[in-house]
Amino acid sequence: MTENKTDILDKIPVQAPHILSRIENGKAVIFDDTNGEPCLLNETGSLIWSLCNGKLSVRAVISELTCLYEGNSSQMETEIVDFISLLSYKGIITLS
Amino acid sequence: MTEYFFDMLFEIHGIHVRLVSDSHKIGDSVSRELGDFAARNKAIPSITINVCRHTNGKSILPELVQNAEEISPGIFTFTDFTKMKSTILLKRGHSFDEAVLVTLSMVGYISRFLLAKKKQLTGIHSASLAYGSKGVLLAGNSGSGKTTMSLLLIKKGFKYLSDEETFIEKKGSKLTLLSFPRHIRIGNGFADSPQGKDIIAGRTLTRHNAFYQDGFIINPDDISPGCRIKSAKLTACIVLSESEKYRKLTIKKKRDTAHLYKLLSLAETLSTGTEKDSVQKIIRKNNRKAYDIINFMFDTTPVFHIQYSLKKNSAELSDVIKEFLDYCK
Numbered sequence: 001m002t003e004n005k006t007d008i009l010d011k012i013p014v015q016a017p018h019i020l021s022r023i024e025n026g027k028a029v030i031f032d033d034t035n036g037e038p039c040l041l042n043e044t045g046s047l048i049w050s051l052c053n054g055k056l057s058v059r060a061v062i063s064e065l066t067c068l069y070e071g072n073s074s075q076m077e078t079e080i081v082d083f084i085s086l087l088s089y090k091g092i093i094t095l096s
Numbered sequence: 097m098t099e100y101f102f103d104m105l106f107e108i109h110g111i112h113v114r115l116v117s118d119s120h121k122i123g124d125s126v127s128r129e130l131g132d133f134a135a136r137n138k139a140i141p142s143i144t145i146n147v148c149r150h151t152n153g154k155s156i157l158p159e160l161v162q163n164a165e166e167i168s169p170g171i172f173t174f175t176d177f178t179k180m181k182s183t184i185l186l187k188r189g190h191s192f193d194e195a196v197l198v199t200l201s202m203v204g205y206i207s208r209f210l211l212a213k214k215k216q217l218t219g220i221h222s223a224s225l226a227y228g229s230k231g232v233l234l235a236g237n238s239g240s241g242k243t244t245m246s247l248l249l250i251k252k253g254f255k256y257l258s259d260e261e262t263f264i265e266k267k268g269s270k271l272t273l274l275s276f277p278r279h280i281r282i283g284n285g286f287a288d289s290p291q292g293k294d295i296i297a298g299r300t301l302t303r304h305n306a307f308y309q310d311g312f313i314i315n316p317d318d319i320s321p322g323c324r325i326k327s328a329k330l331t332a333c334i335v336l337s338e339s340e341k342y343r344k345l346t347i348k349k350k351r352d353t354a355h356l357y358k359l360l361s362l363a364e365t366l367s368t369g370t371e372k373d374s375v376q377k378i379i380r381k382n383n384r385k386a387y388d389i390i391n392f393m394f395d396t397t398p399v400f401h402i403q404y405s406l407k408k409n410s411a412e413l414s415d416v417i418k419e420f421l422d423y424c425k
Contacts, residue, residue: 020387022391024394031383031384031387033384036382036383036384037383038383038387
């Protein structure tokens with residue numbers, strides 16, 4: 001997680017091909033086929049995951065979420081960037 | 097040449113395990129516990145488990161002692177999956193009851209590995225029972241009451257398949273729950289509760305103080321003779337949550353399925369410090385199969401979430417589950 005916030009905003013997050021996923025009750029269950037590890041995302045994380053579709057930039061993902069949720073937009077932006085960076089660090093998504 | 101006092105070959109869903117002992121007393125103890133389901137036959141064993149005393153140096157190789165893992169104070173095990181051989185070492189003065197527990201536990205551990213490797217079966221952390229021909233999988237986090245619920249249901253006429261782990265076989269569109277031949281373990285807390293006392297009163301119990309919790313092991317046949325069956329068609333899956341805060345028994349039709357995916361991590365129980373890359377591969381493959389089977393189960397089987405309090409709702413639980421199974425086709 002070495003990239004800073006401004007570097008990441010224009011990148012396009014894509015779900016990694018070795019990750020299997022399924023949405024159950026609004027929560028994503030993701031499964032890493034390379035190491036056999038399952039992982040559960042909460043509802044917000046699941047929404048971010050579903051928006052990592054290779055069409056939207058990180059900036060556009062932030063924009064989608066700030067339209068849906070009320071709150072401090074600056075804090076939301078930081079949290080979304082941190083979350084996407086974490087997914088990228090774990091190899092769950094790639095940033096192109 | 098080692099003289100074996102005890103030599104037994106038994107079968108779990110097509111896996112043959114040979115259990116041998118060079119101690120007469122250990123052999124007798126193990127024989128008593130395993131006698132219910134063990135049967136001699138001429139099949140070639142998939143793995144040999146050797147139970148021996150630590151002090152009998154003749155039959156123990158030094159490198160084996162060096163590499164063995166102490167799984168309980170004074171009890172060591174070593175499994176070489178490449179040679180399909182496992183050894184359990186017991187220090188002098190150890191109780192034979194504990195030897196039996198360790199042996200049973202190793203049999204379970206190795207059988208799980210073999211069922212995954214040779215039969216491509218998938219184990220899921222759950223209890224399972226059957227009512228008539230309908231099998232029900234009881235899932236939930238540790239402490240959610242799977243074992244307690246199993247005991248209550250066995251007493252009310254349900255058949256017993258497994259307590260801690262269930263192997264699920266998928267053939268076409270049919271999922272079958274397979275038995276796992278292990279006794280039920282209960283903690284001291286449940287044994288001391290009114291519900292526990294009611295269930296275990298007058299039953300034969302073995303004190304269980306090895307591994308992670310103190311308590312007892314109970315043979316389900318002692319609660320309801322003949323209650324063990326080998327398999328049942330999966331009809332429903334129930335995810336359990338037990339807490340004193342629940343005043344009323346609630347069945348949520350909205351599925352709470354996230355728990356089940358967490359249970360995939362149970363495949364880690366196949367993992368030990370002695371494993372090789374080939375074993376890791378099997379664990380990963382097993383996890384992937386479990387993921388696929390759980391997905392298939394969600395698409396084809398009713399999954400419900402029961403919230404209950406053991407203190408307040410235990411009397412009505414079995415009737416509710418029977419009604420629920422009657423409703424499932």
